[in-house]
Amino acid sequence: MGKLLSFLYRFRAFLIFVIIELFCVWLIVQNNDYQRSAFAASSSSIVGSINETAKNVSGFFRLQSVNESLAAENARLRELLSTSVNVPEDSMDTYLFQTDTTDSMMYKYLKAEVVMNGIRNVNNFFTINRGSAAGIEPGMGVINASGVVGKVRAVSENFAQCISLLNTRNPISAKHLPSSRMGTVAWEGSNPKKARLQYITTDIAIEVGDTIVTSSFNAVYPKNIMIGTVLSSSPDANNTYLNIDIALSVDFGSLSYVYAIKNNTKAEQDSLISTNPLLYE
Amino acid sequence: MNRSLIASIVSGLILVSLQILLFRNFAFFNIGFAFVYLLFMLSLPKETNHLGAMFLALLIGLVIDLFYQTLGIHAASLVFLMFVRPFWLSANVPRSGYEVNDLMVLGNYGLGWFMGYSLPLVFSYCCIVFFVEAGSGDLFWQTITKALVSTVITLAFIIIAQYLFYPKRR
Known part of the structure; x- marks a missing residue:
């Protein structure tokens, strides 16, 4: 027994090294579980607010290009608005209006700003400055004016961590x-x-x-x-x-304002799919 | 002892916050990262407790990971670096030998020694970070290039920082 203990004591540095590395591997594996619930570590409030402060400083120098892209989006939406007014052939149509608009609202767009973004890794993530308090939930899609950006992965109260489209595990x-x-x-x-x-x-x-x-x-x-x-x-x-x-x-290098998409029928759609007996045998 | 300790703590705080706030946003030629905070870990005196150094590495690695959104990867490689460091230090003794409680920096032991000491450590650190992050050998050449370029850039920053900010002996 004494020999065993002295052996363990002699190699304590190596043993502790192995234990710490196993802990790190456990963290990495946990964090690699992309689609299911993950550590919301980098969406936590301390890290999030430090990032937001840093972003405020660097964001100042990009204000002009951000403004330009937002103005361009406004112009596009105005154009869309002016073309989508259809002239009814039957004048009775003018008197018909929807009494309940909640059913027709399938998607809701929640605006947010990217406070941290990575594009140089093989598996990239970004963080937005809205969280559960603003109604963001894991699994929501994220887009901006030019197209698809990613998907929300974990949320805290005021921040959400998202998987970028630039992530080999996010097809x-x-x-x-x-x-x-x-x-x-x-x-x-x-x-x-x-x-x-x-x-x-x-x-x-x-x-x-x-x-x-x-x-x-x-x-x-x-x-x-x-x-x-x-x-x-x-x-x-x-x-x-x-x-x-x-x-x-x-342009993932200059992400700024994005929209998280809330699909009001997602739960219904997913529960219908999961009742399919052929999918889960 | 005290001077080295204070210098270590101050340089550690400055380097880690510089890494988080500034150097995280830079990628040279799109593939080269500068891990300047490695200077703090590399410069710790030889007498630093082996176990303590590994736990410190775990702590700092996790802080870095939180900001790089790669939980566990930098921590794992930094702990590995601190585990092999004492063995590498005793295999790579400068001609004059080590002095008690000296910082392991260029000003104390010279450029040639520092390159021989830091190059393999920084390179192995970069290799572990990028290969674990890639998750497979699919992008082998891309990953190894990333590691090589990052090693060169990290070393360049570390060496320049030592010429500018670290005291010379005598």
Whole structure:
């Protein structure tokens, strides 16, 4: 026994080293569980407020470009507003109005500002300055004026941590707009301006510049939200699928204001899907 | 002892906050990161308690991780760095030998010694960080380039900082 103890004492540095490393590995594995509940560590209030202060300083120098992008979005929305006024053929239509608008509101947009953003890692995250107090929940989609940005992963009271589209473990269900064919957009881990559209078969004609948008096969994003445009396409080695590179429409290097999307019917949609006996055998 | 201790604490606080607030936002050539806070861990005196140094590494690593959004990765590599450091120090003794409670900095032992001491440690640190972060060997060449460039840039900053801010002996 004494020998054992003296042995343990001699190698205490190594033993403690192994124990600390196991603890770190446990943290990494916990944190790698991307889709389920994760540590909200970097959305915690202390880290969040330090980041917000730092962002306030650096954000000051970007005010002009942020203003320009917001003004451009305003202009686009105004244009949309002016074109969407349809002239009714039957004058009786003018007297019909919805009595209950809650049913027609499927998506609600909550505005937030990005206070911390990463684009240089293989698996990137960003933090926004709204949390559960503003109605943000894990699983909500995040977009900005140019397109899809990511998905909320963990929330604290005033901050939320989100998985960026620039994360190799965050594939998004997408649609090739001209052909309406479904695929998956996944980031490959190196270039923050490019992603890969997968699972499009070779019989589809893909042109450079075709638009890729979100599909209606998910409860996270509304359909037809811009993701990017096709850069190049070539058949893969087995000639089954196309390797399609797309240019992302969002400039992740200068994210500022974003919208979190609350889908009012998400719970209903998910519970219906989970009753499918074929999915969970 | 006291002067080294105070210098260590002050430099530690300054370097960690610089890392969090300033250097986190820079990526040189898009792939090179500057982990300047490693200077604090590398400069600790040789007499620093081995176990204490590892727990300090765990603490600082976790703080860095919170801001890099990579919980556990920097902590794991920093603990590894502090675990091998004493063995590497005794394998790499400068010609004049170590003096008690001296900071392990360039001003005390010279540029050549400091390069030989810090280069393998910083490189192994960067390798662990980037390979664990990538999660697989799929992006091997990209990851190894990232680690190499980051090592060079980190070392450049660490060495310049020592010429500018650390006292020379005598």
